[in-house]
Amino acid sequence: MKALVIFITLTFVFTETIAQFSTTHNLQIRKANGKITVDGVMDEPDWALSDIADNFYQNFPADTSFAETKTEVRIIFDETNIYIAAICHDKLQGDYVVQSLKRDFSYPISDAFAVFIDPFNDKQNGFSFAVNPLGVQREGLIQDGGGFGVTTSWDNKWFSAVTREKEKWIVEMAIPFKTIRYSDEQSVWGINFGRNDLKRNESSTWCPVPRIFNVASLANTGSLTWETLPKKAGTNVSLIPYTIGGANEDYQTKDQNLTGNAGLDAKVAVTSSLNLDLTLNPDFSQVDVDRQLTNLTRFSLFFPERRNFFIENSDLFARFGFRQIRPFFSRRIGLDSGEKVPILGGARLSGKLNRDWRIGVMNMQTEGVSHLGLDGQNYTVAAVQRRVGVRSNIAGIFVNRQGFQGNSLNMNDYNRVAGVDFNLASEDNSWRGKAFYHHSFTPNLEKKAFAHAVWLMYNSQNLQAHYNHEVVGENYNAEVGFVPRLANYNPETGEIINRTYWRFEPNLIYKFYPKSNIINVHGPGLFWSEYLSEDLKTTERFVQLVYKFNFKDQSELTMEANNRRVLLFWDTDISFNNNTPISRGTYEFMSGRIEYESSKLRKLNYEIQLNYGNYYIGQLLSANGSISLRTQPWGIFSLSFQQNEIFMPEGYDNASLSLIGPKIELSFTKELFFTAFLQYNTQAENMNINSRLQYRFRPMSDLFIVYTDNYLPFNWSVKNRALVVKFVYWLNL
Numbered sequence: 001m002k003a004l005v006i007f008i009t010l011t012f013v014f015t016e017t018i019a020q021f022s023t024t025h026n027l028q029i030r031k032a033n034g035k036i037t038v039d040g041v042m043d044e045p046d047w048a049l050s051d052i053a054d055n056f057y058q059n060f061p062a063d064t065s066f067a068e069t070k071t072e073v074r075i076i077f078d079e080t081n082i083y084i085a086a087i088c089h090d091k092l093q094g095d096y097v098v099q100s101l102k103r104d105f106s107y108p109i110s111d112a113f114a115v116f117i118d119p120f121n122d123k124q125n126g127f128s129f130a131v132n133p134l135g136v137q138r139e140g141l142i143q144d145g146g147g148f149g150v151t152t153s154w155d156n157k158w159f160s161a162v163t164r165e166k167e168k169w170i171v172e173m174a175i176p177f178k179t180i181r182y183s184d185e186q187s188v189w190g191i192n193f194g195r196n197d198l199k200r201n202e203s204s205t206w207c208p209v210p211r212i213f214n215v216a217s218l219a220n221t222g223s224l225t226w227e228t229l230p231k232k233a234g235t236n237v238s239l240i241p242y243t244i245g246g247a248n249e250d251y252q253t254k255d256q257n258l259t260g261n262a263g264l265d266a267k268v269a270v271t272s273s274l275n276l277d278l279t280l281n282p283d284f285s286q287v288d289v290d291r292q293l294t295n296l297t298r299f300s301l302f303f304p305e306r307r308n309f310f311i312e313n314s315d316l317f318a319r320f321g322f323r324q325i326r327p328f329f330s331r332r333i334g335l336d337s338g339e340k341v342p343i344l345g346g347a348r349l350s351g352k353l354n355r356d357w358r359i360g361v362m363n364m365q366t367e368g369v370s371h372l373g374l375d376g377q378n379y380t381v382a383a384v385q386r387r388v389g390v391r392s393n394i395a396g397i398f399v400n401r402q403g404f405q406g407n408s409l410n411m412n413d414y415n416r417v418a419g420v421d422f423n424l425a426s427e428d429n430s431w432r433g434k435a436f437y438h439h440s441f442t443p444n445l446e447k448k449a450f451a452h453a454v455w456l457m458y459n460s461q462n463l464q465a466h467y468n469h470e471v472v473g474e475n476y477n478a479e480v481g482f483v484p485r486l487a488n489y490n491p492e493t494g495e496i497i498n499r500t501y502w503r504f505e506p507n508l509i510y511k512f513y514p515k516s517n518i519i520n521v522h523g524p525g526l527f528w529s530e531y532l533s534e535d536l537k538t539t540e541r542f543v544q545l546v547y548k549f550n551f552k553d554q555s556e557l558t559m560e561a562n563n564r565r566v567l568l569f570w571d572t573d574i575s576f577n578n579n580t581p582i583s584r585g586t587y588e589f590m591s592g593r594i595e596y597e598s599s600k601l602r603k604l605n606y607e608i609q610l611n612y613g614n615y616y617i618g619q620l621l622s623a624n625g626s627i628s629l630r631t632q633p634w635g636i637f638s639l640s641f642q643q644n645e646i647f648m649p650e651g652y653d654n655a656s657l658s659l660i661g662p663k664i665e666l667s668f669t670k671e672l673f674f675t676a677f678l679q680y681n682t683q684a685e686n687m688n689i690n691s692r693l694q695y696r697f698r699p700m701s702d703l704f705i706v707y708t709d710n711y712l713p714f715n716w717s718v719k720n721r722a723l724v725v726k727f728v729y730w731l732n733l
Helices: 002-017 045-049 314-318
Strands: 026-031 057-060 071-077 081-089 112-118 126-131 137-142 159-165 168-176 188-197 202-205 222-226 237-250 255-269 274-280 343-352 357-366 377-388 392-405 408-425 431-441 450-459 463-472 487-489 496-498 501-504 507-510 519-532 538-551 556-568 585-597 604-615 618-631 635-647 655-667 672-681 686-698 701-711 718-728
Touching: 045 071, 071 188, 081 112, 081 188, 112 137, 112 168, 126 159, 126 168, 314 357, 314 377
Parallel strands: 026 071, 026 222
Antiparallel strands: 057 202, 071 081, 081 168, 112 126, 112 188, 126 137, 159 168, 188 202, 188 222, 237 255, 237 718, 255 274, 274 343, 343 357, 357 377, 377 392, 392 408, 408 431, 431 450, 450 463, 463 501, 463 507, 487 496, 501 519, 507 519, 519 538, 538 556, 556 585, 585 604, 604 618, 618 635, 635 655, 655 672, 672 686, 686 701, 701 718
């Protein structure tokens, strides 16, 4: 704990003294005198009176010059909307690069214009809105300063239109004040604009962003000064009712079921920056099925949250701890071992109190499920975050799971976690870090119920260096979190045994920028990850020497040499496929890997990974990859595969694990989509066929028709099949 306090003190002093990033990029946003019609035609007089953002800077392939492709942006507002118009010049002949007509396209591999807005100008959280030349929209949340891009799981209502002319395309946007969260007392917002012209293979931004950072980086925004302060958005309530019906049949148990349900979500803006989410009898069935993976590790795999109720301000709850040490993971609510647990209702209040303070409070109640042996549960999560310095913050979290017996509290059935995190981000984005301490409270598990860690990263044009260490006590019990490394399964007894562990993870990458027409950047990297027991004896070590080439056409080549050392506590089936286990003990083995990923800007693109080397007492040959054909913009036809061949010595069985997934994505219009895919998984002994028709009949309102089959892969006999129809309507009051 003392080391944690010293780290926080030193890093706070450092952030306050680091050289500040200065910018002369300023815009004034003026109020429109007349009506603005969003039609892609800038014929209103107010556009001619607005400030102009132009002279964009390259972000890719280099960041040392102005962009070759010209972009001009104007911005105005009225009582209800912020209006943004952009003239995107385009003098090169040929097709735009457009992946599909589906909403929330991938920005890095699509021609597009984007705006990045930081309403509190705190360099930490914001919003992104983008449009491609065919008028397809993309919106998302900017979290953690934008260092990891934009979270497009967030959906909301806004409006845009595009017109295409010779050598340019023009986009107009209207972003309602009701859509974003802001302060009516903040006169200066952070803002930046981005442009992709992928025919020229160029990405650019209005305020310069170094190419080592994501274009959504809020450390590199300019200033948007309001002529008059925006008013409060007024009544801002969205009701999102749903109905769902379906039929399913289990061919193994001969069960047939007809199901139906209805419920309501509501979003209420308590203030212009604080939002209340309510849900009554929610249906958290996912129309997007989780992608299956072959698992050759001894630990659980992580799948991201996609459910809309948890998305807005999700970083306030979900970014505590590390990826493998999470005190709160929302997929623990409403799901148990992949099965749905009914949720009676819930509420979540989250957002900003002012420029320095964010809060989040959530409460949800689930029903008991008799066949899973689950009683009803109440989940409460509270989080608070305080800005420190320019871009850093300190945050606290409390997570509580409380069990019920019938309608009464079970005072012996609870799990609680409390913790504090310090998140470091220097003003120029070159330093990032985290330090945290968490403690759990569970009956009869009082000692060694802690987790703490420190991470620090330095990032410059040529050098990227990380240092990380973690300590997790054997009784740290985050039941509403995700800590897969803590639990060790004993295949001999079926017990789960927790063990205290330490982890050290120093990494180093160096980059060269050659004067080449082919290679954009290349360089070596050294990655070291070592897990140790409580008495600091190595239980697992992974050392990787890598060399990576990034080409100017956005293709990549990676070569690796890997060394792994693993201590098996018990006799273990290392194929994880019901084969003969090998003896407990320490194993050390080498392998090599090569990966090539072609440019996704091409209509035909592919990715291939080959791995070969020793694997415990045998050898492992892996081939993973995908191939995709884009018939722009209406169809994408792809095939992904994973093939693992484990060769064992005499006395053991070889193993062959296959995962194959062909997929078809069709965009009939910007409102009607069809997706079908197959997942053939020999490790899970399952073949899944899933098809989905989506009709977006009005903004944020959808009709889904989903059909799915599951088969046994070795004889094609049907395990189960289901048909689901779901109707969602978004109503603004």
